[in-house]
Amino acid sequence: NRGRIITPLKDRFGAQIRTHYPADTDTELAIVDQEAHAPVSVPGGPRLEIPGFMAEVVAEMSQLARQSPHVNQHSGVSVRLSISNYETLAANAVRRALRLHEPEAVPRVSDLAAIVTSTQGKIEIEALEEGREERILQGLVSAAVLAVFRRRVPSExxxxxxxxxxxxxxxHAGDDLPASAYAELLGQLPALEGPVLALAGSESPGVMASAAEFVLEGLHLTKRLNKDAAGGRATYRGRG
Known part of the structure; x- marks a missing residue:
């Protein structure tokens, strides 16, 4: 049951049972960390690592959905949404690593399209127009990335x-690019390396690739870079 009121109990006892949702992102993340079942690394397979900033985006999206006028708040937004989206994000990263024969599976911004799909049907969107539900969910994901970007990446x-x-x-960025493509990018664009390394907190190629996409997307969402997107690919350029 994803609603706040369990109707049979209300009818029988004349009382309401309310669901209490995590009040902040940290609490939501703690529950996700405890309950999520991410793909298990197998011998010879890629090692899964989910950067803190990407996990935070998943939790932040649920937090924003609970405040959104486009989401039916009577039905509610369970923490199970965050758990499901976390697992989906992890699975998408593992699929890419297997496809590209990479040793690490690390989710990136370009994987977030998968959680738009996994969210559909799990929350009730108050939209009458066909196709508007997907746009609302994409907006929630972008707002979550922006919020985490502002918290995590110093503007200076x-x-x-x-x-x-x-x-x-x-x-160029995309869910089909290997981590090595982002290593080349950092070599060609030295100014990007400092913010990326500070965000990544690691020199792992997969985490650096994830952080590079995150910084580029954050610059787009703060209107400092333009972005053209098609499918799983994105192109970033200056606004001049």
Whole structure:
């Protein structure tokens, strides 16, 4: 039951049973960490690592959904949504690692499209137009990325990155690119390396790739870079 009121109990006892949702992202993440069943690494297979900032996006999306006027709050948004989306994000990363024969499976921004799909049907969107549900969910995901980006990435680190795009530079990202493509990008765009390394907290190629996508997407969402997207691919360029 995903609603706040369990009707049979209300009818029988004349009382309401209310569901209490996590009040903050940290609590939500703690529950997800305890309850989620991410794909298990197998000998010879990729090692799964979910960066803190990506896990935080999953929890933040649920928090935002509980405040959204587009979501039926009577039906509610269970923490099970965060658990399911966390598992979906992990599975998407593992699929890519297996496809590209990479040793690490690390979720990226380009994997977040998968949680739009996994969220559909788990919360009740108050939308009459066909196709609007997906747009609302995409908006929640973007808002979650933006909120985490603002918390995690100091704005003073970003000026040189934006300036590096003033020479008509174009950067490609996507869920089909190997981590090595982002290592090459950091070599070509040194200004990006500092913020990415600070966010990643690790020199792991997979985590660095994830952090690179996250910083680029954050710059787009804060209107400092333009973005063209098609399918699982994205192109970032300066706004000049």
């Amino acid at each position: 680190q970003l000026g040189p990155v934006v300036a590096a795009f003033d020479d008509s530079r174009v950067v």
